[in-house]
Amino acid sequence: MHSELEASLVPVTGTVRDAMAALDRGASQIALAVDVEGRLVGVVTDGDLRRALLAGTVLEDPLEPLVTRRFAALGPGEGRVEAVELMRARRVDAVPVVDADGRPVGLHLLHDVLGRVVRTNWAVIMAGGQGTRLRPLTETVPKPMLKVAGRPILERLVLHLVGSGVTRIFVSINYLGHVIEEHFGDGSQFGCEIDYLREEARLGTAGALGLLPAPPSEALLLLNGDLVTSADIGGLLDFHGMGGFDATIGVRRYLHTVPFGSVERDGDRVTGLEEKPTIEREVNSGIYALEPSVVARVRPGERATTPELIADVLAGGGRVGAFEIEDEWIDVGQREQLAAARSGVAT
DSSP states (O other): OOHHHHHTEEETTSBHHHHHHHHHHHTSSEEEEEOTTSOEEEEEEHHHHHHHHHTTOOTTSBSGGGOBSSOOOBOTTOOHHHHHHHHHHHTOSEEEEEOTTSOEEEEEEHHHHTOSSOEEEEEEEEOOOOOGGGTTTTSSSOGGGSEETTEEHHHHHHHHHHHTTEEEEEEEEOTTHHHHHHHHTTSGGGTSEEEEEEOSSOOOSSGGGGGOSSOOSSOEEEEETTEEEOOOHHHHHHHHHHHTOSEEEEEEEEEEEOSSOEEEEETTEEEEEESSOEEEEEEEEEEEEEOHHHHTTSOTTOOOOHHHHHHHHHHTTOOEEEEEOOSOEEEOOSHHHHHHHHTTOOO
């Protein structure tokens, strides 16, 4: 059990003093009241205790009358995105995680979920693609707005950026862009500021950088809008800065098992056999960090792709880093990948 969670536990049969001590130990704004079998029966917030004390309650009074038994909670399989959404919807700063037996096994705190480090880097999310390989699913819904576990892919990505401390976000839109604008608005409901880069014509995977209202003052994040990922955004930015790179590509190990026995040969002579070998490559994850000088290479209205942009950096002698993404990552470009994301299977 996490130390912060354990410190927040208090017996429901305890006193107001016990709950205040739990709040102090856990350095949070919530105490979790448990029964003798360790099941979570309710929560008490610092606000509950303050109001009770002002109304005449004393420290040695029983805690149980102050316990809120109808509380927001998550299951063990739910993570940061669900925590952010639940806390935002219920206007609370902490959400416990309970197992199937009702016992607390985790505690999401708002200051942890949203990240202690506030990053001033901008992020650009490319969300203007037509999603032709996913038709007819994308005939009325843009690919980034397809839902995974009840939530649009793009919303998951936005919340992940916010949770990583990035709150200035630009979304490039083209195909069915109004659907995205209507859902996110100015971003205030998602804890960030969102502006839209409207591509009148399709500009490629990096062309929207030329539509930014001003040059970025520090490294900019560029992300594909069809990613389901928990990639370490802060780690990527730190790696990029410490390495002195002009551009950094998030890379992901990709394993492919050949479904047949493979033959090795030298001309007409067989030199070996290997049954269903596994081939390993590092692939581009669609997540980049780019220095302002690299962003400036894309002119307004100019078509550009990220491979071309990176190739241009390399051709000019620039430094390009590779940051390995070890967390969940699925590029939802085809039906099989969408099915994998919806079933919770990471690639």
